Amino acid sequence: MPKHPPRRSLVTGANRGLGLEFVQQLLARGDHVIAACRHPGRATALNQLAGEHPGRLHVLPLDVADEKSRTAFAHELPLVTGGIDLLINNAGVLHSGERWGHLEASILEDSLRTNAVGPLLLTQALDAQLAEGATVATLSSMMSSLGDDPTFNAPSYRISKTALNMATVMLARALAPRGITVVALCPGWVLTDMGGEGAQITAAQSVGGMLQVLSKVQPRQSGSFITWQGKRASW
Numbered sequence: 001m002p003k004h005p006p007r008r009s010l011v012t013g014a015n016r017g018l019g020l021e022f023v024q025q026l027l028a029r030g031d032h033v034i035a036a037c038r039h040p041g042r043a044t045a046l047n048q049l050a051g052e053h054p055g056r057l058h059v060l061p062l063d064v065a066d067e068k069s070r071t072a073f074a075h076e077l078p079l080v081t082g083g084i085d086l087l088i089n090n091a092g093v094l095h096s097g098e099r100w101g102h103l104e105a106s107i108l109e110d111s112l113r114t115n116a117v118g119p120l121l122l123t124q125a126l127d128a129q130l131a132e133g134a135t136v137a138t139l140s141s142m143m144s145s146l147g148d149d150p151t152f153n154a155p156s157y158r159i160s161k162t163a164l165n166m167a168t169v170m171l172a173r174a175l176a177p178r179g180i181t182v183v184a185l186c187p188g189w190v191l192t193d194m195g196g197e198g199a200q201i202t203a204a205q206s207v208g209g210m211l212q213v214l215s216k217v218q219p220r221q222s223g224s225f226i227t228w229q230g231k232r233a234s235w
Contacts, residue, residue, distance in 0.1 A: 009088065022211075058081070064122050132178055
């Protein structure tokens with residue numbers, strides 16, 4: 001059997017929570033990993049991992065909500081890798097405390113920039129660096145689902161993740177000619193800073209499940225919304 005080169009994986013929002021867990025599990029399976037976060041100098045856990053995996057983990061600055069940052073990142077990426085086989089658009093924000101009558105345009109706009117506009121435009125900026133037949137995953141949420149009978153909680157988060165779902169489907173269509181598969185993933189209710197109290201699964205369980213899904217996903221599934229357990233999610 002010929003030996004295949006290690007997969008080249010890129011994770012955004014990689015300094016904590018699901019992003020950090022993705023980095024750890026991707027390294028454990030032998031990938032070369034680019035970990036992107038806003039403040040690499042403060043990313044203690046990532047920098048420790050980089051020391052433990054010399055040459056296999058590169059930590060780069062990226063604010064997905066900022067156009068200049070996305071452009072600079074796209075220019076710097078070829079210096080550390082010759083292409084991307086797996087792009088995980090994980091970076092996101094959830095503003096707490098919103099309620100009807102007190103919504104703020106700045107919070108809604110920040111949520112849309114970070115959770116929907118950022119992943120869409122970053123993927124576009126990295127188009128030339130995505131390998132033929134690559135996989136792109138956007139981390140959505142069941143809180144995005146119109147069939148979830150949404151109550152009026154976390155409205156900016158819900159709206160922005162619903163917009164991300166549409167962006168995912170459109171990316172799937174745009175990248176199909178290059179054999180690139182694009183899916184939205186629901187990580188479940190995870191025990192992270194964002195998940196908060198009452199969460200049902202650990203980050204390790206969620207990420208392990210999502211990586212299993214991504215290892216088996218087929219081009220015919222491009223544009224799908226899939227749970228961490230491999231089930232089709234409702235838009």
